Amino acid sequence: MKKKLLYKGGAALLLLFVSAGLWIGLSSSSLNYFEINKQLDIFATLYREVNVHYVDETHPEELMDDAISNMLKNLDPYTVHIPANEIENYRMMHTGQYGGIGATIMKYGDYAIITSPRKGFPADKAGLRAGDLIKAVGGKDMKGKSPDDISGLLKGSPGTQVEFTYERMGVEKTISITREDIQLKSVPYYGMLNESVGYIVLKSFTNKASKEIGEALNELKKSNELTGLVLDLRSNPGGLLSEAINVSNIFVEKGEKVVETRGRTEETNKTYHTLKSPIDAGLPVVVLINGSSASASEIVAGTLQDLDRGVIMGQQSYGKGLVQQTKPLSYGNQVKITIAKYYTPSGRCVQAINYAERDVNGKVKKMPDSLRTEFKTANGRTVLDGAGVDPDVALEPKEYPHILWSLIRHHHIFDYISNYESEHAEISPAKDFVLSDKDYLEFVKYLDDKEYHYETETEKNYQRLLSIAEEEEFKDINKELNSLKAAIEKSKGDDLMKFKPAIQDYIESEIAERYYYEAGRIEQMVFSDPEVNRAIQLLMTPEEYSKILTVAQ
DSSP states (O other), X not given: OHHHHHHXXXXXXXXXXXHHHHHHHHHOXXXXXXXXXXXXXXXHHHHHHHHHHOSSOOOHHHHHHHHHHHHXXXXXXXXXXXXXXXXXXXXXXXXXXXXXXXXXXXXXXTEEEEEEEOTTSHHHHTTOOTTXXXXXXXTEEOTTOOHHHHHHHHOXXXXXXXXXXXXXXXXEEEEEEEOEEEEOOSOOEEEESSSSEEEEEOOOBOTTHHHHHHHHHHHHHHHSOOOEEEEEOXXXXXXXXXXXXXXXXXTSOTTOEEEEEEESSGGGOEEEEOOSXXXXXXXXXXXXXXXXXXXXXXXXXXXXXXXXXXXXXXXXXXXXXXXXXXXXXXXXXXXXXXXXEEEOTTSXXXXXXXXXXXXXXXXXXXXXXXXXXXXXXXXXXEEEOSSSOOOSEEXXXXXXXXXXXXXXXXXXXXXXXXXXXXXXXXXXXXXXXXXXXXXXXXXXXXXXXXXXXXXXXXXXXXXXXXXXXXXXXXXXXXXXXXXXXXXXXXXHHTHHHXXXXXXXXXXXXXXXXXXXXXXXXXXXXXXXXXXXXXXXXXXXXXXXXXXXXSOOO
């Protein structure tokens, strides 16, 4: 009976593949249909025979998952199979919307904990707080479960209920939470940086990104004499192509070319122009980017740069110049396929890696600077393709000391803030909040009996030197090496004070989020952010701003 069922599954799969092949054959004129159908037939019969005749019991679904994953990984990281049970997560990425309780979670020992309930959503309304240990969901013990596993159990149709057991300060409590439609904001914060410069942070290009930016900009203009705007796209991974066009349109006149896509089929070769009148086509704009600004973020940054519509500031962006589209598959599955490359108004593609070219080990490499091609902006300024968007004003990235990463990884800062929160009913407004020297010393004292390990660059070099000395049998320098090791250890002992500014900045922003949610964290950080302050300086100096956008004569 089992073999018969497997055989039927193979036959059904073959029928599905042949149908897919016929559909491909009818929809495109540039493919070798015979070869595609031939290979599909070979695969389907191989899959059937292995499942029917292999000596040990097989797991057809796992075999197929492996086959699909191995096939797609040879293309690019963005062409992926989306199983039916992950469609909800995919929808959330593009709409910012899902059914659930509205909280972020992370692994914490054998369990997971709430890291941030979102303001006004079920978790927040139920009184859940950062630090609450998730013990059970729906009556099932969550020990050993990953955050993804738990997140899947917490999500569901709005209006349905989920039983939730958590532990706080050693006390367990079980409550029932009604799921709601959770709509994550693309613009979590906007405000004025001074009397005339506005600030908008865009986290992702969901289907409401341009609407939220437009509303934020109109609100800023209505209440202030706005003379400049900082648009923060740092660490924005992108999203919908259509929203990149719409966001650009907020600052660019109607009818301007924003982006062009080029693929293998006629339907993927398109040119997109702005379709509406802008909200403000003359307002000076500084766009902040970094190495994690990708895709749609790069379209907006590249467009405003090519049209000399704004100054791009920060670090070179990620370099993702590829466009994806989802296609439906059987049984509720989908596939996301890279269908084209995109090109900014000057004609450049920012894609940094050619996945079609690999070395003998199958590895891909980034395009070297020597092969990057020059293009011209509207004013004649030189811009380059092939490696993301280069900022007009380059800034050094913010570096976090090793000790801070270690404290974060071992949850010591998180736990300290939980203690701080229990002892402070309120704090000053997020914009004004500063951790006192006394509080910082208490944090240092709190760490006295805590374990946290990290390796500095000096230690790494010391280990290399030690290995080389042993290989070359330099025994006479053992005394000096031991002295060096002692000096390194003493220096590490002073790291909590040496790197106090960076550690304290991080603690302050995390405390602000506990009391004022995500918007509070951003507001607390933004006024002391050196990159934001450099952007303000530029916008307050019109001559320098204009000079950057003008070709030197």
